[in-house]
Amino acid sequence: MEIIKPKKNAVLDVVDNVDDTDGYYRITPGEILDDGRYQVTITLGKGMFSAVVKAKVLKAVGQERRQDVVGREVAIKVIRSQEAMYSVGRKEVAILKQLNDADPDDKKHIVRLEHVFDHRGHMCLVTESMSMNLRDVIKRFGKDVGLNMRAVRAYAHQLFLSLSLMKKCNIVHADIKPDNILASENKGLLKVCDFGSASDASEGEITPYLVSRFYRAPEIILGLPYDTAIDIWSVGCTLYELYTGKILFPGRSNNHMLLLMMETKGKISHRHIKKATFRDMHFDESNDFISIETDKITGQAVAKTLVISKPTRDLRSRLVPPSSVQLKMKDDELKQLLHFVDLLEKCTQLDASRRITPREALLHPFLASA
Structure with missing residues (x-):
């Protein structure tokens, strides 16, 4: 891999009118x-830290390197010109280099x-080009x-496999979601991308807004x-x-x-609530949940105390069909569905240590023979 370090003061060399008011470069096809x-x-498209373009290689640099094939497509992530974003870019480069070096055969x-x-x-940042992200795959092939x-x-x-490498390198991605998982042209190969929020696990800063909301673990929120x-x-x-x-x-x-997590997984333990930095935003002195709801008449936010114990809509009830439908399923099909539900249950344990x-996961019955 070829890494050329940008000029240290490059952020200061911005040319008039090449950026918009938010520091994104005005890219021209x-x-x-x-x-x-x-x-x-x-x-x-655009993200919080950058804009991404597709480009083609016009000239070869080096000898017979895959990335130097003339006419090959690549993706280029253009970091915003603000100094803070530049620092994020440098960190992303370091993390990607660490992960790529730990996976020389590109199997993770x-x-x-x-x-x-x-x-x-x-x-x-120049990376390999993929076809579309999993958000688009869902929309195109599995909407609803x-x-x-x-x-x-x-x-x-x-x-x-990607998480196994990140864990080995002690890297937290901190923004895994369908948008940040790329698929190849035939949709058979995936690559995790966008490490702009990633960090070493030892650097974990307590903030309630890390990770996109729908994919945010309870320990982040708490x-x-x-x-x-x-x-x-x-x-x-x-x-x-x-x-x-x-x-x-x-x-x-x-x-x-x-609230949605506890409706699915049951009550968060009192032990975790008591240790939570943001406990008072969500729980009262008795560790009962304070649900912030919108009054249907006034439109104002109101706090409502809820006593939650058992889940009311767990994963099994959502994913496993009623007995009458199960009878029509093939044995292997039902068995695999039950294994899938079990894997999801284990992925979404409220207690991160469990x-x-x-x-x-790679040894789980759902994946053992994948």
Whole structure:
């Protein structure tokens, strides 16, 4: 992999009018980047830290390297020009290099970083180009109904391989969701991307808004210490969404997320509530849940105390059909569905210390022969 460090003060060299008011580079299709090495073809989208474009390689640099094939497509992540975003970019480069170096044979489903350069005050990260993300896969092939179990199983196996490498390297991705998982042209190969929120597990800063809300683990919302287990939770939510086409916890806020989690998994333990940094935002002195709801008449937020004990709508009741339907299912089909439910249960344990590990997941009956 070729890594060229951007100029230290590149952020200060921004050219007038090349950026919008938020510091995103105004990308033009057909624009030539990195001294004629790449040509922009289309813009793929914007994120919090950057914009991403697809480009083609115009000239080879080096000898017979995969990334130097003329005409090959690549993805280029153009970091916003603000100094804080530049720091995020440098960190992402370091993490991707660490993960790629730990996976020289490219078998762990982490997107490959190929090159880094500077363009008009913007750090640019060049990675392999994939076809679409899993959000688009769901929309195109499984909207409201989900994908078939065979595809979900194959995808789950690849995702847990990626998590196994991250755990080995002590890296927390901190934003796993369908949008940040890329699929190949034939939809058979996945790569986890967008490590802009990632960090070493030892650096975990307590903040209630880490990870996109629907995929946010309870320990993040509560303000408890966290580690790589938050990515296991996110993958569990993602797999449910792949299979059903629906979001597992579509909370309107952190408070609503906790309510939906407890309706599915039961009450969060008093031990964890007592240790929570943000306890008072969600629980009273008796450790009962304070649900923040909207008054239907006034539209104002009102607090309502709820006593929650057992789950009212668990994963099994959502995913396993009634007995009359089960009788019509093939034995292997029902067995695999029950294994899938068990895996999701283990991914979404409220107590992070009891959550399944990537290695355990790869040995789980649902994936053991994948």
